[in-house]
Amino acid sequence: MQVPKKTGNSKLVKKLNKEEVLQQVVLHGQISRADISKQTQLSRPCVSALVDEMIQEGLLQEVGMGDSKGGRKPILLEYNYQAYAIAGAIFEGSTLDMAIANMKGEFLARYRKRLAQPANGETVIEDLAAGLDRLLRESGIPRERLLGMGVGLQGVTQRGSGTVSFSPSTGWMGSPIQQTIEARLGLPVIIDNDVNMMTLGEYVRGAGVGHTNVVYMYVGTGIGAGIILDGQFYRGSREAAGEIGFMMIGPVHNRPNGASGVFETHYSIPGIQEQAKGFLSDLQEGSSVIEELIRHAKQHAEAKELLADVYRHWAYGMANIISILNPEILILSGEMVHVDGEGVKQIHEWLREWVPEVPNLEKASLGERAGLIGAVHSVLEAFPFTRLLDKE
Amino acid sequence: MQVPKKTGNSKLVKKLNKEEVLQQVVLHGQISRADISKQTQLSRPCVSALVDEMIQEGLLQEVGMGDSKGGRKPILLEYNYQAYAIAGAIFEGSTLDMAIANMKGEFLARYRKRLAQPANGETVIEDLAAGLDRLLRESGIPRERLLGMGVGLQGVTQRGSGTVSFSPSTGWMGSPIQQTIEARLGLPVIIDNDVNMMTLGEYVRGAGVGHTNVVYMYVGTGIGAGIILDGQFYRGSREAAGEIGFMMIGPVHNRPNGASGVFETHYSIPGIQEQAKGFLSDLQEGSSVIEELIRHAKQHAEAKELLADVYRHWAYGMANIISILNPEILILSGEMVHVDGEGVKQIHEWLREWVPEVPNLEKASLGERAGLIGAVHSVLEAFPFTRLLDKE
DNA sequence: ATCTTTGTTAGTAATGTTAACTAACTGTGT
DNA sequence: ACACAGTTAGTTAACATTACTAACAAAGAT
Structure with a gap:
């Protein structure tokens, strides 16, 4: 068992401090040594030393002078994003x-x-x-x-x-x-x-930016979720957290496929397609089942009914997640991004009726790059x- | 904003190390300085210094000699539980x-x-x-x-x-x-x-000891849960995590009381009592509704049916929790502790059928002291x- | 008597602090 | 225009704290 050695002279603190300095630089884009010192409570000499090391390492760069606030001009530092x-x-x-x-x-x-x-x-x-x-x-x-x-x-x-x-x-x-x-x-x-x-992608660069409790709900071939709580990715005791396809939502007694959960069997895309078999037969490769279903729903009652049923059961899933986790934001992804404004509004209304603390409901914003x-x-x-x- | 000052001479590391030393003592009950050093990767002189300070502070005590393992006898240390x-x-x-x-x-x-x-x-x-x-x-x-x-x-x-x-x-x-x-x-x-x-009580001294992902499910006047993930209490973004009474379980269209959730309305103790009104009228103060229901179920079909229905819906709740959080252990508390062995077995079987990773299912072990x-x-x-x- | 294990002492390296300094700039009064 | 005080940025030097290694003393096993 290799415990990271807090060598007496303790590199540990140095590392922590270095990270804190770097964090300030990343956070502010451009910042001077003096301002870092103020923000971090580290002394100016200490910040100077750490910064100098990091410049040596190629992580930071001096990029010119800032405006004077009544004294010597500060030397602005920038994070060198190109370093690695x-x-x-x-x-x-x-x-x-x-x-x-x-x-x-x-x-x-x-x-x-x-x-x-x-x-x-x-x-x-x-x-x-x-x-x-x-x-x-x-x-x-x-x-x-x-x-x-x-x-x-x-x-x-x-x-x-x-x-x-x-x-x-x-x-x-x-x-x-x-x-x-x-x-x-x-x-x-x-x-x-x-x-x-x-x-993770949506958390750091997409809809989840700025939140610390995020649930990313994905509906596609299967149904799953990614969970970030108090800023940490939560994976569960056997890395099976977020397997929300196994929630008991929908017709409980009808689960032909032993490997999938009840929710997933009926309300994942294949599940919906199965239910829509009667009127949604010929789909081109790469087209969206939900988009098709929305189009049909404008004219055919059975499609409209199915769509409402799908929304409702997705909303049940969200209500359960919200009841248990009380996230700040629920990111809708996969085929859910094709739900139209009206659909989102409907789901939101249901949730407001069912649970006390409705989070932000947002569609994934990074598309396939996420x-x-x-x-x-x-x-x-x-x-x-x-x-x-x-x-x- | 008061940031804990990592005074250059860094008390931070010292504190961390002190806590680690203390943790070893608490963990082992009795332990020598040398053994702490081996366990923590801290040098023997350092451990000695930290221990001496903690003896001064009254947190540790020397309690005698241990057995020699071929050399000088170790001085055993003990945590002074009486200090505060x-x-x-x-x-x-x-x-x-x-x-x-x-x-x-x-x-x-x-x-x-x-x-x-x-x-x-x-x-x-x-x-x-x-x-x-x-x-x-x-x-x-x-x-x-x-x-x-x-x-x-x-x-x-x-x-x-x-x-x-x-x-x-x-x-x-x-x-x-x-x-x-x-x-x-x-x-x-x-x-x-x-x-x-x-x-928290069950986590540190009861059924949850030794686990890092624990859900404590409580059924009483209401239905709620306490959640500990990766060893940390999880409270949600507005301290509303674990409000599992709001899950969409049971008759969705029948929620007379706007303040309670669907699950809670039907399957908390008052909810069950409401359902059992016909045959479970006269309850003495302080007696258990579930115990009474189990007694009745041995003779009356309608009680038996209701009991099975209650178990099944509680199990739905558990399945949802497990799907989302994949805990190591689910602690059953409140009126759930009165479920008999057969009931627990039944619930366990259902869960094995429904979800892939069934956690330990254990009744709360501390009773009212929890x-x-x-x-x-x-x-x-x-x-x-x-x-x-x-x-x- | 020799080897082991425990615990302590002494000297050293690493880190960050404060105090004092240099550098560089703003603003004001003349 | 210019000197000088005041301010801000950054550096240097001396010092405090912490934990390390090496060496030693204490105490027991074989």
């Missing part, structure tokens, strides 16, 4: 979507590839490696400046141990795949469920900046 | 239940009083003060050694701001009552909901041991 880069990868269906980003999370290059089906675990790793090479070439980032890669995929993952227990789209099964990929790429790798990655942004940030989170030079 | 004391108070219905405890949470004296009804806020504070005086006298603890008092009550509390917005049993309404009581008693006071206090124990620990939590001597 991060890669992200998302498997969605049969496509692999990758990007390389700076430390602000801005994409520097992007790459997409259709994978051969059915997926073969080993080939997929090679695809990942090839994609990374290409991104590095395209962006001109040298490999040494890459901090790591975040990988999101549909299926069942155990982020803690780095294993993937079920994932048809990648062909990875059991065994700690994370280490295998790390070995192949020579990089730290973080593997997580795609919904979790999207949740997952990639989250994947990139999963690495940033794991590398709280100053840990960089701990390689000693 | 904590008071706890619980308002339940019209009775006030108080106790004074040592730092292990062991009760040293207890006191109960029936309050005049209807409760008058100011008189109740005097009752609290009188009770505390009596407990101090009885236990022989000098007032200076009292760290604080935890107060639990039925109603709506905002622990953050120390206000009570609705509480018939104490007559406290709005306004930050916590400060008022602190001024009257001359002690730090923590005010919280009774279910939260019971949750709330008081929790109240006492709420103070201990707020006083992480070594903060004691920070009064400088």
Whole structure:
């Protein structure tokens, strides 16, 4: 058991302070040493020393003078977002979507590839490696400046141990795949469920910005949720938190598929399609079931009825989540983003009737980029900046 | 904004290390300086210094020699549970239940009083003060050694701001009552909901010991839950987490009382009584509705049916909680402790059918003492041991 | 008598603090 | 226009605190 050694001379505090300084810089964009000192309660000499080190490390830059407030002009500091880069990868269906980003999370290059089906675990790793090479070439980032890669995929993952227990789209099964990929790429790798990655993306750059209790509700092939409580991602005791597809919502006695939950069986997209079989038969590839259903509902009573039923049961799910977690914001994603204004209004009204503390109800704002942004940030989170030079 | 000053010479690390040392002592009961050093990765001289200070402070004691393992005998250290004391108070219905405890949470004296009804806020504070005086006298603890008092009550509390917005049993309404009581008693006071206090009690001394993700489900006059995730109490963005009485479980269109949720309306004890009106009329004060219902169910079909219905809907509630939070353990409390073995087995079977990760299902193990124990620990939590001597 | 284990002492390295300094600029009175 | 006081930014130097390593003393096992 390796406990991080608080070496007597305690690097621990230094690290904390360094992170705090960096945080101030990131927060303010541009700030002087003196202002950092005021904000952090650290003495000016101390801030100076820490800043100087971080300039040496390439994390900070002096970018000119600020305006005087009646004395010497301050030297403004800026976070050097270019110091390092991060890669992200998302498997969605049969496509692999990758990007390389700076430390602000801005994409520097992007790459997409259709994978051969059915997926073969080993080939997929090679695809990942090839994609990374290409991104590095395209962006001109040298490999040494890459901090790591975040990988999101549909299926069942155990982020803690780095294993993937079920994932048809990648062909990875059991065994700690994370280490295998790390070995192949020579990089730290973080593997997580795609919904979790999207949740993280929306939390740091999308609809969730500024909130500390966020639930990201996703309805697509399945129904799931990502949960951030008091600013921390909550995963549950066996990484099964947010499996809201198993809530007891809908016709309880009708659950043909043993692997799916009751809610998911009836109110995920396949479940809805099944219910709409009579009148919603011919769907083009890539079109939205909900959009189609809304269109039909304008003319056909049975479609209108089904749509209302779907909204109502989704709202039941939200009410349960809200009762238990009292989040500040509930982010609607997946096919839910196609619900029209009227639908959202209806759902909101129901919730106001049912529960005392209705959170903000907002649609996901990052679209398909959410997952990639989250994947990139999963690495940033794991590398709280100053840990960089701990390689000693 | 007062940020805890990491004085250059950093007391912060020292405090952390001191707490770690103390934790080792508490964990092992008796332990030597050398063993603490091995466990904590702190050097032996450092441990010695910290221990000596804590002996000065009265927090630790040397209690004799241990067995030699081939060398000098170790001097065993013990946590001095008597160093300070904590008071706890619980308002339940019209009775006030108080106790004074040592730092292990062991009760040293207890006191109960029936309050005049209807409760008058100011008189109740005097009752609290009188009770505390009596407990101090009885236990022989000098007032200076009292760290604080935890107060639990039925109603709506905002622990953050120390206000009570609705509480018939104490007559406290709005306004930050916590400060008022602190001024009257001359002690730090923590005010919280009774279910939260019971949750904390079971977490630290009852069924929840050893788990980090715990949900405490309470069915009584209302239905509520206390939630501990990753070892932290989770309260929600407006302290409304765990209001599971508002889940959409049961007959959705039948909610006569606007203030209660759907689940609570039908499946709390008053709700069940309402449903059982036909055959469960004459209940003595203090007897258990569930016990009576179980007795009736052995002979009468309608009682049997209702009981099964109650169990089933409680199980729905559990399934929803489990789907969202994936806790390690679900503690059943309130009237749920009267469910017999068969009932628990039935519920467990349902859950195994419905959700993938069924947690331990355990009845609350502390009985009516849970709330008081929790109240006492709420103070201990707020006083992480070594903060004691920070009064400088 | 030698080896082990526990606990302490002495000297050192790391970190951050305060006090005092230099640098650089604003504003005011003449 | 210009000197000078006042203000703000950043640095230097001396000091305090903390925990470390190395060496030693104490006490017991073999």
